Amino acid sequence: MEFRTRVCEIFGIERPIFGFSHSIPVTAAISRAGGLGVFGATMHEPDQIKEIAREIRALAGDRPFALDLLLPQSVGDDTDLAEARAAIPKKYHDFVEGIRQRHDVPPSRAGSFYTRNLRSQTLFAAQVEAALASDADVFAAAVGVPAEVISRARAAGKKTMALIGAPKHAQRALDAGVDVLIAQGYDAGAHTGTIGTFSLVPQIVDIAGDVPVLAAGGVGSGRHLAASLAMGAQGVWMGTAWLVTTEHRTDPIVLEKLLAAKSDDTVISRSYSGKTLRMIRTAWSDEWNRPDAPEPLKMPHQQALVGELLAAVREHRIAPLMWEAAGQSIAYFNEVTTVAGVMDKIMDEARDAARAVAALG
Numbered sequence: 001m002e003f004r005t006r007v008c009e010i011f012g013i014e015r016p017i018f019g020f021s022h023s024i025p026v027t028a029a030i031s032r033a034g035g036l037g038v039f040g041a042t043m044h045e046p047d048q049i050k051e052i053a054r055e056i057r058a059l060a061g062d063r064p065f066a067l068d069l070l071l072p073q074s075v076g077d078d079t080d081l082a083e084a085r086a087a088i089p090k091k092y093h094d095f096v097e098g099i100r101q102r103h104d105v106p107p108s109r110a111g112s113f114y115t116r117n118l119r120s121q122t123l124f125a126a127q128v129e130a131a132l133a134s135d136a137d138v139f140a141a142a143v144g145v146p147a148e149v150i151s152r153a154r155a156a157g158k159k160t161m162a163l164i165g166a167p168k169h170a171q172r173a174l175d176a177g178v179d180v181l182i183a184q185g186y187d188a189g190a191h192t193g194t195i196g197t198f199s200l201v202p203q204i205v206d207i208a209g210d211v212p213v214l215a216a217g218g219v220g221s222g223r224h225l226a227a228s229l230a231m232g233a234q235g236v237w238m239g240t241a242w243l244v245t246t247e248h249r250t251d252p253i254v255l256e257k258l259l260a261a262k263s264d265d266t267v268i269s270r271s272y273s274g275k276t277l278r279m280i281r282t283a284w285s286d287e288w289n290r291p292d293a294p295e296p297l298k299m300p301h302q303q304a305l306v307g308e309l310l311a312a313v314r315e316h317r318i319a320p321l322m323w324e325a326a327g328q329s330i331a332y333f334n335e336v337t338t339v340a341g342v343m344d345k346i347m348d349e350a351r352d353a354a355r356a357v358a359a360l361g
């Protein structure tokens, strides 16, 4: 039982496991282990994206890999970060200053992508340009699926994929011509909608017709892979799993939190990007739940507000405020192992699960 589904044919992979990561070594390791590694490029400048794609290619050899971008159409076209920060009402800056003082966070010296960039359509266009010019085999779009970008990716010879969190968004992605849909449920780490994976996946499979669907959100074991196939998906797309792998090189403070976390240690918060995002609960999410906390701003202004503080938290390793996006499947990842180890285990467990169901007669 190798579970060689249609997505294996489409992408030339051996295992129906797609792995999303912000880590170059993790992305390459997933592809090398027979799945499809997907690098999240949203936090990188266009020149970096080109370089990252070269590094992944060097590590992955001729195995296919994908680049993924967040392309929310709700974000405007202001590109001036300083101006955007200056326009944020004082009560927000005061609240962020309060977090800084309560936790004694020195200023950031290095900064981050979000202390240099304001998410805007101009930035997205430049990121898309870099991704399409790279030799990534696949282009994945999340949070928005602009039809024009999908058709350009196809014209550039890339397979295309789109992450969606609700049936009402499926048709638009299909009309744009994507090769595969990813049905990502509420359990998932990072940006997530409101519909649970079990409720979502079969609905998207029905709407998608001949277009293959991957199940995402809460996949933490081979039992989930077998269940996803039973729901009509052609494979799984996982993000949380890789955070505790050796290749990910997670900061030990965050790693400890991830290894200890159970499903209900994750919370949904708009405190990072302005959109609902599942993260492990820490003093950061608690701060934004204080009775005196303002409602977080919308994307891209929340990131303009908190970008410097979060860069400083990471740089100075302010333990209580250090967090990571993670989904409810974090409960399944309690020890550090390799990417290939995670994938082998999932395939073995899926075979056992499928056999157990078949044995029911």
Ligand SMILES: Cc1cc2nc3c(=O)[nH]c(=O)nc-3n(C[C@H](O)[C@H](O)[C@H](O)COP(=O)(O)O)c2cc1C
Pocket (backbone or CB within 6 Å): 020, 022, 040, 041, 042, 068, 069, 070, 141, 142, 143, 163, 184, 187, 188, 189, 190, 191, 216, 217, 218, 219, 237, 238, 239, 240, 241, 324, 325, 326, 327, 328, 329
């Ligand atoms: C740390 C982390 C960061 C993520 N960042 C992005 C991102 O930048 N773009 C994106 O499309 N999805 C992102 N995701 C979501 C994944 O693509 C995937 O849909 C999700 O992790 C699947 O659910 P799971 O976390 O239960 O495995 C992220 C997930 C995690 C855990």
